Amino acid sequence: MGPLTNIAMAMRLEPEICGKIREIVLMGGGCYRTNTTAAAEFNIWADPEAAQIVMDSGCPIRIIPLDATHRACINADESRAFRALGTPVGKAVADCVDHRILAYSHLQPMERLDSAPIHDALAVCAVVHPEVITKSLFTRVDIDISGGLADGQTIVDPRTYTDRPRNADFALDADRDLFANWMMACIRRFEG
Numbered sequence: 001m002g003p004l005t006n007i008a009m010a011m012r013l014e015p016e017i018c019g020k021i022r023e024i025v026l027m028g029g030g031c032y033r034t035n036t037t038a039a040a041e042f043n044i045w046a047d048p049e050a051a052q053i054v055m056d057s058g059c060p061i062r063i064i065p066l067d068a069t070h071r072a073c074i075n076a077d078e079s080r081a082f083r084a085l086g087t088p089v090g091k092a093v094a095d096c097v098d099h100r101i102l103a104y105s106h107l108q109p110m111e112r113l114d115s116a117p118i119h120d121a122l123a124v125c126a127v128v129h130p131e132v133i134t135k136s137l138f139t140r141v142d143i144d145i146s147g148g149l150a151d152g153q154t155i156v157d158p159r160t161y162t163d164r165p166r167n168a169d170f171a172l173d174a175d176r177d178l179f180a181n182w183m184m185a186c187i188r189r190f191e192g
Helices: 005-013 015-020 048-055 076-084 088-107 119-128 176-188
Strands: 024-027 061-064 133-139 141-143 154-156 168-174
Touching (some): 048 141, 088 176
Parallel strands (some): 061 168
């Protein structure tokens, strides 16, 4: 979650760790969706060189991009249900979700009104429940590090036959209801 600076630095300082990493699951990027520039998502844009180092690492990589997180938005009704639990955790999560819904309604409205993506939480859910990702593409993913207009763009090769070896499983869709139910179950663990 966040830019991949620390992971890339570790890979550069101790290259042998790459062989010990079972899988990298990261929230970042977007093929059809962006948020920081016309071409890039924030986590990748913040350090595109680090993201490319990770893409070239040879480690198994699962990317949970905006394409998937925007398909699994949490809505205002669910936020009210989190708050109705009456717990400090339920209230804190509801406050965060409400703030995100307000911001997204003004800056980047979602298909369903009064909803917002909870990006990093979907990536965590995908680790615990891989079936939350309902559509993905195992393909070649690279990052534009040109410094130009597309700097930080996640380049996803949709072709059957890629020019370079496939290096990542790129999520395209997610089960919104499974994700929302998982979030509620996690919050309920902190009851009383």
